[in-house]
Amino acid sequence: MVIFGTALLAACYLTGIWAGEAIAALIGVKANVGGVGIAMIFLIAAQHFLKKKGLFPPETERGVTFWAMMYIPVVVAMAATQNVLVAIRGGPIALISAAGSFLLCFAVVGAINRLIQRAHPTKTEDESALGSDVLQTK
């Protein structure tokens, strides 16, 4: 039944948030510490375990996937309830940090992928193709 999936999701959510509260109390932070991330790990583990045991039919899974697909609409609703008026004043911060971080990340992707190609030359179709790529991007 669909509700079993949603109930599993809810249980993982609650235990994750609870664990986040517990960690926060342990390290003395007055807020939830990574509860959402911990809940995600719980859900992955629980699903993996139940699927292996054959206790997670597609119908049950739909009780989880529905909410997964609702996350973009919820984020849109969340965006519509933000205090944008005040954020506009900080405009350049958003623009500069966004531009800076994506350019830095793209550069690191290029660097890592070059290292991979050098370490595993067999994985590339053609050494000369790599050479021409490097020349063109310079």
Add this chain to the structure above:
Amino acid sequence: MLQMLEKTIVDNPLVTAFAFIGIVIWISNQASRYLTRGRIAGSAIAVLAGLALAYWGGAITGKAKGLADIAQFSGLALMGGAMMRDFTIVATASEVHVDEAKKAGWLGVLALLLGTLLPFIVGVSVARAFGYTDPVTLTTIGAGAVTYIVGPITGAAIGATSDIIALSIATGVVKAIFVMIFTPVFARFMLLKTPQSAMVFGGLAGTVSGVSAGLAATDRKLVPYGALVATFHTGVGCLLGPSVLYLAVKAISW
């Protein structure tokens, strides 16, 4: 008749919010398809539209909760509130397949960590350069540079104000749009050719919408590999943001 319609809408805020957000996303998808030829994902346009509507609502009411301060749209506060937001994000973990995730291996983990750390450092540095010194504010803006979901979750967890959360969302949305637009442009430079390279890209570039739309415009076959690693991005960011990264910023600013 119109009065009765208005009463119906005001009396059923959450259901109204579902219908309204559905319309916003439908219009955004149409705009994506016909105005940008699918280059900018409908979801990114919808989030921008949401922020624009929040600006409009704030301008009309002069209050802090965007469009939700207008009575007819008050259901948005519940639909887009902390509980629903965190609940749906936990649900996205169901799309991760453990066996496939293992294939990404240590390289995916490294890319994920770098993809969280580097944008965070850039965001914090820029915010610091603009005169912010409060560790909560710095962490929230830095987390926004990771993704527009990590930003508000981190901000909410450590108690940032709504205007700073909006700023961190704006940062994340601008970044997602940059990734969508510039992935095909820089694809050759990044050597985006193999599944493995797409996984590295997914980990570093973050934002699922940015990665999947950017890879779709580059090479459709690479989309699932990039998205697979990118789906971890929100989790890693939400785990590290309010904990390790916040404590690090706090330690440095003391």
